[in-house]
Structures are given as structure tokens and as C-alpha cells.
Amino acid sequence: MRGIIPVQAKNLHSAEIELIAIAMAGNEADEHTSATASVLRDLSGTREEVARAREAAVKAWLSSMPLGEELERLRAELAAAKNRLAATAAEIGTLKSAVESTNDAIVARKEEAGEKRAAAEELRRRVDRGRDELRRLRSEVAAAREEKKQHAVEWRVLVRRQERRRDTENEHDDNTARRSRSGGSRLAVRKLPSWLCAIGRSGGLSRATAMAAPPRMAQTDER
Known part of the structure; x- marks a missing residue:
């Protein structure tokens, strides 16, 4: 042990x-x-x-x-x-700035779109007013043309009436002149000697007889 x-x-x-x-x-x-x-x-x-x-x-x-x-x-x-959290926290400011910039851009675009819509609406109203004015001018031009045509028709009617009146007056004057010439011829014949009347009936007047005729008779023959 x-x-x-x-x-x-x-x-x-x-x-x-x-x-x-x-x-x-x-x-x-x-x-x-x-x-x-x-x-x-x-x-x-x-x-x-x-x-x-x-x-x-x-x-x-x-x-x-x-x-x-x-x-x-x-x-x-x-x-x-x-x-990573610190980096994300550092990027939050940048992201916030980007978001704010995006929001500002969106607001600006909305305002611009609103201004464009307002301008388009104003332009449309101007176009409508221009169309109304054009219609009014066309109506006035058409009325003026119609009035001018009416005046032209009335003028033509007036001219025709005046022409007819002149024609009537000329015809009346011609008839009066004819009657006057006829009356003067008969009066001259009455005043001619019987032997001249016989010559006239037999074949015409000689030159000496014609020259010896009264002046009024010569004017009547010239007419």
C-alpha cells in the first residue's frame, strides 16, 4: 500500500x-x-x-x-x-429638398396649366366675339348689297321712266313738228300762184321756183 x-x-x-x-x-x-x-x-x-x-x-x-x-x-x-442609418439620416435632408423642389415644380406646372387654360378660354371668347362681329358685318354687307340692289333697281326704273318720258316728249315734239310742217306746207301751197301749183302737180319745181319759195318752206324741205 x-x-x-x-x-x-x-x-x-x-x-x-x-x-x-x-x-x-x-x-x-x-x-x-x-x-x-x-x-x-x-x-x-x-x-x-x-x-x-x-x-x-x-x-x-x-x-x-x-x-x-x-x-x-x-x-x-x-x-x-x-x-447605414447615419447615411440615411444624412440623405434625408437631400431627399426632403428634392421632394420640396418636386412639389414646387408641380405647383408651378399647375399654375402654368391654369394660366394656359385661362388664356385658351380668353382666346376662345375672342374668337367667338370675332365670329359674332364677322356675322354682323356679313349681315350688314348683305343688307347693304340688298339695299344697293334695290337702289339700282329703283334707279333703273327711274331711268327707264325718264327715258320713256323723254321718248314720249320727243315723240310728242316730233308729232308737233310734223303737224307744224304739215300746216305750214298747206299754208304755203295756198299762198302759191295757181300756175306754180300746176307745175308742182305736173312734176316738181324748177330751181328758180324753189329759190323763190319762202324761207320757211325751204327750212321745212331741209328738214
């Missing part, structure tokens, strides 16, 4: 060695081998428990390593997310 205990004690801790020493001292004192065997069994169980505890601690330490890596990865992702 004394040879076994020192060999096993090489791998034991100080507390175990003390216990073994105490046990050995008890064995030497009591010379009781059964008590020594009991102590050795107890020490062996304690050693196994310590080994199992060490093994469990090592396993726990080994199992904790992936968790640390996962923690580092999560920390890195969190830092990246914070960086």
Missing part, C-alpha cells in the same frame, strides 16, 4: 495528498488496511468528479467560442446598420 499511494499521489492535488497522508498516518497508527482502502476509494471518486468537472468546464469553454463569434458578427452587423 505504501508503494501504491506515492505513485497515485503524483497526480493528486495538495489537498488530496494531505488526505492521503492523514489516511496513511492512520493506517500506520492503526494498521488497519480496510480504512485505507476506503479512503482510497473516496479519493478516487473525488478525482473522477474533478475530472468530470474539468471536462465540463472545457466543453463549456469550447461551446462558448461560437457564441462569441456570433456576438462579434452581430456587433459588426449592428455597426453596419448604424452606419
Whole structure:
């Protein structure tokens, strides 16, 4: 037993060695081998428990390593997310400015569209007024033409009446002149001597007789 205990004690801790020493001292004192065997069994169980505890601690330490890596990865992702958030926060001002510019452009376009609609409406009203004015002018021109035609017809009727009147007057004058010439001829014939009347009936007047005729008779012959 004394040879076994020192060999096993090489791998034991100080507390175990003390216990073994105490046990050995008890064995030497009591010379009781059964008590020594009991102590050795107890020490062996304690050693196994310590080994199992060490093994469990090592396993726990080994199992904790992936968790640390996962923690580092999560920390890195969190830092990246914070960086992205900071970049997004920095871009928010630019985005707000772009949105405001877009809204201003939309408002300006709406105002421009409203102005264009108002201008188109005003132009349409002007066109309508121009059309009404053109219709009125056409009506006035048509009325003026109709009035002019009426005046022309009346003028032609008046001219025709005047022409007929002149024709009637001329005809009346001609008839009066004819009657006057007829009356003068008869009067001249009455005043001629009988021998001139006989010559006239027989074939005409001689030149001397014609020259000797009264002036009024000569004018009547010229006519």
C-alpha cells in the first residue's frame, strides 16, 4: 500500500495528498488496511468528479467560442446598420429638398396649366366675339348689297321712266313738228300762184321756183 499511494499521489492535488497522508498516518497508527482502502476509494471518486468537472468546464469553454463569434458578427452587423442609418439620416435632408423642389415644380406646372387654360378660354371668347362681329358685318354687307340692289333697281326704273318720258316728249315734239310742217306746207301751197301749183302737180319745181319759195318752206324741205 505504501508503494501504491506515492505513485497515485503524483497526480493528486495538495489537498488530496494531505488526505492521503492523514489516511496513511492512520493506517500506520492503526494498521488497519480496510480504512485505507476506503479512503482510497473516496479519493478516487473525488478525482473522477474533478475530472468530470474539468471536462465540463472545457466543453463549456469550447461551446462558448461560437457564441462569441456570433456576438462579434452581430456587433459588426449592428455597426453596419448604424452606419447605414447615419447615411440615411444624412440623405434625408437631400431627399426632403428634392421632394420640396418636386412639389414646387408641380405647383408651378399647375399654375402654368391654369394660366394656359385661362388664356385658351380668353382666346376662345375672342374668337367667338370675332365670329359674332364677322356675322354682323356679313349681315350688314348683305343688307347693304340688298339695299344697293334695290337702289339700282329703283334707279333703273327711274331711268327707264325718264327715258320713256323723254321718248314720249320727243315723240310728242316730233308729232308737233310734223303737224307744224304739215300746216305750214298747206299754208304755203295756198299762198302759191295757181300756175306754180300746176307745175308742182305736173312734176316738181324748177330751181328758180324753189329759190323763190319762202324761207320757211325751204327750212321745212331741209328738214
